[in-house]
Amino acid sequence: MANEVPAKMLAAQVVEFHKPYEIREISTPGKDLHVYDMLVKVAVASLCHTDGMVLEGFGGSKLPQVASHEGSGTVVKVGSAIQEFKAGDRVLCNLTYHRCGICKDCIGPEQDSQYCANVGGYLGVNRDGSFAEYEVVDGRECCLLPDNVSFQSAAPLACAGITVWGGLVRANLKAGESLAIVGGGGGLGHLCIQFAAAIGLRVIAIDARDEGLQLARDSGANTVIDVRKGKDKVVEEVKSVTGGECADATINVSDHETAAALGAAVTKMHGVLVQIAQPENVSVPFTELVFRDIKIHGSLTGSREECKKMLEVVSKNNIKVKTNTFNGIKEVPKAVELAHSGKMQGKPVVLIDKEALENEKKSGLKMV
Structure with a gap:
């Protein structure tokens, strides 16, 4: 699958604070992966309240930056130290990137581990995020999707859900x-x-x-x-x-x-x-x-282990995410417009990998 990754991809970027996203063709990341990283082909990404804060300059973003920290997709390539995932796995992309692993929060109560003060960054906040065809994530933070949880339902769970x-x-x-x-x-x-x-x-x-x-x-x-x-x-x-x-x-x-x-x-x-x-x-x-x-x-999000518990509850209880769908990266501005209208129910999601979504439909599984 790595050989199929294109050199360029489409992405929605924060190019200037206080200005709308720009839709651009940029270089595809992941050519040289860190040992703990994974390259994911994004299937669905959704818009979060925090994305608006990032647009206003919150989070110390270095511009230009790919937006969104709510993504789900398919693993394309894994770093040499990642044993839990392989190419082809369906995953929820956790926004946390490279916790230090040694501070009091990392080694303290598991439910507080997401508060690491020495974290390497957060996807869509101060690192490139999910409004793109591909993104690099920390493989130690992601979660495998249950077979019956769709990409479309999963993406909002990456932040809103957890x-x-x-x-x-x-x-x-x-x-x-x-x-x-x-x-x-x-x-x-x-x-x-x-x-x-x-x-x-x-x-x-x-x-x-x-x-x-x-x-x-x-x-x-x-x-x-x-x-x-x-x-x-x-x-x-x-x-x-x-x-x-x-x-x-x-x-x-x-x-x-x-x-x-x-x-x-x-x-x-x-x-x-x-x-x-x-x-x-x-x-x-x-x-x-x-x-x-x-x-x-x-309370700020939740840990990886809590994320796994959440996905089990979603899978077993047929929990439904109310979504408003937009087709492709070029429709991200329409998603933003709906979110600001005051008339939206649920979450705006952008469908990116049409092939992956079609394969879900062909699987025969009853998806949530």
Whole structure:
């Protein structure tokens, strides 16, 4: 397969901050792989909220840079030290690149290993990412896709999926307990609803858009609440379905300026608010922290082992990723336009490797 790799490929690049992506033909990477790297032919890549932050200069990107850190594809070539994968394997491309392996986070609790302070970079943030026909990834961080998980469903799991899964890990709830999700009808939220339901939680989804409220219902939330009713009414409704105590824990995936405060308000006394959204400032009244002992736990993605667990849950529970499809790299600007419209349900995904996608259809497997 290595001999079939073209010298040039199409990619969507950040060429100048605060400007739209440019679609360019660039050199295909991977000619000289690091021993721990793999060259992957990208099948599907999706757009993430963080991509917009990168466009504004967040992350220390060296321009030009290929965008997107949510990709799935087929292994073309592996570095000499990679034993777990081979050419032809279908993989989820983890955004983390070259953790040091020796710092306290790398050797500490496995669920914190993604916080390595000496990391070599992050795909689509400060290294070339998935909006390209080929990308170089760290083979120690990728995950093999279950046979019934499609490239199209997998790509958003590389960040959106593992991010909310990591939030669930930090919420530390048991089956039968309740979880509120602020922003439950968005790209991350609708996945969080399904993950939470799959592990036996009672899910309360809170959103402010008609499209989001409907997606939350379609995703299986036990209770769906329109935040436009006002904070007091939302808290009242949460209490009414939790025996008067509010949710056992809350995950906030909305970057609205009032979202964290609402998340704290719908969490029971002594409960945990997991903050995933990344607004410039997280604002919560002191009364929630001091008088009600609400604990705020920040959460950034999840580890490779947690990613494997997430993929097992997706495979076994037929979890659906709501996607909006675009055909080819040249349609990346259309995906961005939809994401900014406020009318989108789920995630925008770009279909890149048509042959790989056709082969999935011919496999005869019922794909999620």
